[in-house]
Amino acid sequence: MSQKIAIIGAGTAGISCARTLLEYGFDVTIFEARDRIGGRIDVSNAFGKSVDLGPNWMHGDTKENSALSYFKDASVTLHDIGSYGTIFAPNGMQYSPDKVDYLEEFMWEYVEEAIEYSKENAATIDPELSLYDYVERVATDRYPDNAEMQEQILMATRIFGFYIGEDVKRQSLKFAFLEEPSPGENLFVASGFASILQNMAEKVIDKVDLQLNTPVADIDTSASGVSITLKTGQSIAFDAAVVAVPLGALKKRAIAFHPELPARLLSAVDSLGYGRLEKVYIRFPRKFWSLDYYEFFAPDYAPHTNPEKWPMSVISLAHLPEPYCQPVLLWYLYGEMSQKVVNMQTDGEKIAFFEPYFSRISGYEPGRDEPAAIISTSWSKDPYAGYGSYSCFTVGLKEGDIDIEELRRGLPERNVWLAGEHCSDVLQLATVGGAYGSGIHAAHLVVEHFESKN
Structure with a gap:
């Protein structure tokens, strides 16, 4: 397939989504607001030895953990x-x-x-x-x-x-x-997430159009395609978009959608907790x-x-x-x-x-x-x-499970899907494995959408 897909966010979900879309032949552009990939995977070397500023743990070692192969890579040391x-x-x-x-x-x-x-x-x-x-x-x-x-x-x-x-x-x-x-098992990643991120991004970063330091301001959607407007004012047309930004960014309306997101989807965004x-x-x-x-x-x-x-x-x-x-x-x-x-x-x-x-x-x-x-x-x-x-489920929540499904469904009628730990299956919510799996899930929805049109 040769459709042009925009991915907003180069964190774990964005990277896994891009990896899957590339396998199906899509033309992928990633817009990342930071000057690096990884999102909340970040390290500090201020002590002389690195420490993770983001996640520390591998949560679960069963098939539900889509990223398990990266945790089990020879370069990764896990510790009980x-x-x-x-x-x-x-x-x-x-x-x-x-x-x-x-x-x-x-x-x-x-x-x-x-x-x-x-x-x-x-x-x-x-x-x-x-x-x-x-x-x-x-x-x-x-x-x-x-x-x-x-x-x-x-x-x-x-x-x-x-x-x-x-x-x-x-x-x-x-x-x-x-x-x-x-x-x-839930194990501490002793060697840190840097090598895991590198392994995840391998064969992805060189094959996509990666735009760092490029925050997105607006997403205009329709049944025929998507227009991404950057903070610089530049607008670029795509066939579809996957928004792989954190739940909190959606809550803060960091990116404006035109037309506005449907009320039920906004309700899901606003109702879920953010830790x-x-x-x-x-x-x-x-x-x-x-x-x-x-x-x-x-x-x-x-x-x-x-x-x-x-x-x-x-x-x-x-x-x-x-x-x-x-x-x-x-x-x-x-x-x-x-x-x-x-x-x-x-x-x-x-x-x-x-x-x-x-x-x-x-x-x-x-x-x-x-x-x-x-x-x-x-x-x-x-x-x-x-x-x-990351997402959590606080008092006052009335339809949490339905909210998650609403986020996972996205907006196929407007060529937009969502990804991130908040869009994972329930056993991997709020985890790196969940974020990775959500990117794959969103990519498969994109594939199915365009295959159904052919």
């Missing part, structure tokens, strides 16, 4: 973070190892139960109920006379916020089933810690920096295999907590925010182990990332 960790109680003391096992079992037990309840009762669940509401009710029913047990269950449940990019108090119970973890997951890497002069990860429940001991008592979650990069290990602790932040840190003006202010936690880790010596450097992300300030991280 391990089960050797600890949890600090609100008073700053460590729980015993047995208690840690107990609390972690609570978290997954209650989250999985909420997901199953959501699967079975989604049609009748009040859209305003959160996953946290469900766990709170169940914990109260099961332990009516044990307030301490109820509190510990709820503290453990809040850790799930680091997986979804938002507070579980905002996680829709009605659509909790859309947050079901991908089947198979605010951020990361902070702190490098120390040495590895003074011994465990794979640390969690801090509802801290009472940081009233000035964390009066909201947000929980903390950190993993060790010192336990990665050579040559990727380094004396670094990686902190995951979500929701309002992430916004507070993103808005801090100096590295010193950020380090002070985390000091109550890393200073409690066994082996830390004041003066000797002061942080040497810090790297922090700010996706929620990035317009090309849509001012956030």
